[in-house]
Amino acid sequence: MQDLTLVMAQLDPLVGDIPGNTARAIEAVREARIEHGADIVVLPELCLTGYPPEDLLLRPSMESRLREARARMAEKVASGVLVIVGYPGIREGKRYNLAGLLYNGEWLDEYAKQSLPNYQVFDEQRYFEAGHEPLVIDHLGVRLGILICEDLWAETPVLQARDAGADILVSLNASPFHHDKPAERLALLEARAAEARRPLVYANMIGGQDELVFDGGSACVDAEGALRVQAPHWEVGLMPVQLVNIDGLWVPQAGECVAVPDAEENLYCALVTGLRDYVNKSGFRGVVLGLSGGIDSALSLAIAVDALGPERVQAVMMPYHYTAEISQEDAAEQARLLGVHYEVLPIAPMVEAFGATLAESFAGTERDTTEENLQSRTRGVLLMAISNKKGLMVLTTGNKSEMAVGYATLYGDMVGGYNALKDVYKTWVYRLARWRNAQEPAIPERVIERPPSAELAPDQQDSDSLPDYDTLDAILVRYIEGDMSAEAIIAAGFDRDDVYRVVRLVDRCEYKRRQAPVGVRVTPRGFGRDRRYPIVNGWQPGE
Incomplete structure (x- = not known):
């Protein structure tokens, strides 16, 4: 009986850092050889x-840098x-998404990805030509059929590899996370393996990159589609798969299967990973955020501490006349619980100075949201000053529901470099807050239980301006992620006035979202690279 050890290397590369990524790859191979x-x-x-x-692929030196990287791997492995x-490469004047095979200092062959995704966050047809041929390589008696990510979703490349004689299918992946993606991915692996009647190895990337976050979860399923090995989600590392030849068939043996985290833990880990990698890979010392005593900033602070450690997080309470005493108490208590640097900077003198300066210009007008926005923008000025002085990135704290309907102030609470x-x-903010507290107290219970308020006017509550959040979010999910029309949402049982008010707000606030900080995508359709609507347009919501 013959057996081989295949190791899935779950790595977190830095986009553009070809020398660093090459060094990580070489070290991963070394560790896989020694440890497994x-x-x-x-x-x-x-x-x-x-x-x-992205457009780094268009840089003239990309190909020469990759040649150097591959030469270094050939020398050092x-x-x-x-x-x-996996790497990109220009071959006969065309750029491909490639998988290269290196053995004993020689690059044996390359496989060109055949199915190039061009939907949601994917834009590969902008950069790559599609390959057309399967690649099966015989190594120590096992014939490996090579695939790259979307090839699995398209089905045809899988069957091509099988028909070309593959004993085992091997897929290289950079599959980003969103809600329910691990379950979707596993179901796909099971189906493809069962269809091809071949075992399938799936090595996935991990880590955050701008709006995207990769969760790992590398896996191996057998020829019937049964899970045999499952790597952890949200952890860099190596996961071995033992392959045994039994009566001429290569069979993956049962190995470690790490359970997929539940929905709240998975989402929370995605937010922590996205923030950690954004801050660390960008070179910031840490983050500063406004801590209002509300639930959004409270959850953001917990995420920041879990991502970076309390010593790299600063929280600032900036009270005004309408800031409730309990908000100040709760903010101070959370800062104490999490051990972050905390200070209080009252904004009343600055807001009143703005008011005095603008008094003549505002003469004859009534007080409105302009004065409320001045409070928010004053806070933004203070946070940016701290950012500039201390080298801390401002972490803004608005949630998707608010960003969808424009319940945020440009150059105020939208100020920042990143929004977790x-x-x-x-x-989901409430669900995550409760989940985080169940692990260890981090957010005062009163913050979770209180009705949400921006506290920019006396006795203000979010429900004064918006439907209750259960209703609002149900409408938003249907409109943003489901692409349902207003009339279709109404037909699903929602109030007509609520629906039209919400969809009009979503449509007219695109200009705000274009100026908002980047944040990691965790739903099937986030604001950003996979939802592109014109700012100026005459579209009318309806059917």
């Missing part, structure tokens, strides 16, 4: 550039192990 006796090591899609490299690694909650609906 690897015969085969599979690394993620576009591992050497990071994913997605020990003999006796087959390495399958940008793609998190308000109802």
Whole structure:
């Protein structure tokens, strides 16, 4: 009986850092060889550039840098192990998304990705030509059929590899996370393996990159589609798969299967990972945020501390006349619970100075949201000053429900470099807050229980301006992610006035969202790269 050890390397590359990513790949192969006796090591899609490299692919020096990287790998990777690694490459004048195969210092062959996704967050047809041929390589008696990510979703490349004689299918992946994606992905692996009647190895990337976050969860299923090995989600590392030849068939043996986290834990880990990588990969010392005593800033602070540690997080309470005493008490208590640097900067003198300066210009007008926005913009000025002085990125705290309907102030509470909650609906904010407190107290219970308020006017509550959040979020999910028309949403049982008010707000606030900080995408359709609507347009909501 013959057996081989294949290791899935779950890595977190930095986009554009080709030397650093190459060094990480070489080290992963070394560790796989030493710790697991690897015969085969599979690394993620576009591992050497990071994913997605976007217009870096168009830089004139990209190809020469990759040649140097591949030469370094050929020189440094020990003999006796087959390495399958992803990178882009120009071949005969065309750019491809490639998987290269390295063995004993020689690059044996390359596979060009056939199915190029061009929907939601994916834009690969802008950069790559599609491959057309399967690649099956014989290594130590096992015939490996090579695939890259979307090839699995398209089905045809899988069957091509099978028909070309593959004993085992091996897929390199950079599959971003969103709600329910791990379950969707596993169901796909099970179906493809069962259809092809071949075992399937799936090595996925991990880490945050701008709006995207990758959750890992590399896996192996057998020829019947049964899960045999499951790597952890949200952890860089190596996961071995033992392959045994039994009566001429290569069979993956049962190994470690780490359970997929539940929905709240998965989402929370995505937010922590996205923020951690954004701050660290960008080189910031840490973050500063306004801590209002409300639930959004409270959850944002907990995420920041879990991502970076309390020593790299500063919280600032900036009270005004309408800031409730309990808000100040709750903010101070949370800062104490999490051990962050905390200070109080009252904004009344500055807001009143603005008012005095604008008095003549505003003469004859009534007080309205202009004065409310001055409070928010004053807070933004203070946070940006702290950011400039201390090298801390401002973490803004608005949720997806608010960003959808424009319940935010440009150059005020939208000021910042990153928003951990940008793609998190308000109802999920509450779910995540309760989940985080169940792990360890981090958010005062009163913050979770109180009716939400911007506290920009006396006795103000969010419900004064918006439907209750259960209703609002249900409408938003249907309109934004489901692309349902206003009339279709009404037909689903929602109040006509509520629906039209919400969809009109969503449509007319695109200009605000274009100026909002980046934030990690965790739903099937986030604001940003996968929802592109014109700012100026005459579209009318309806059917």
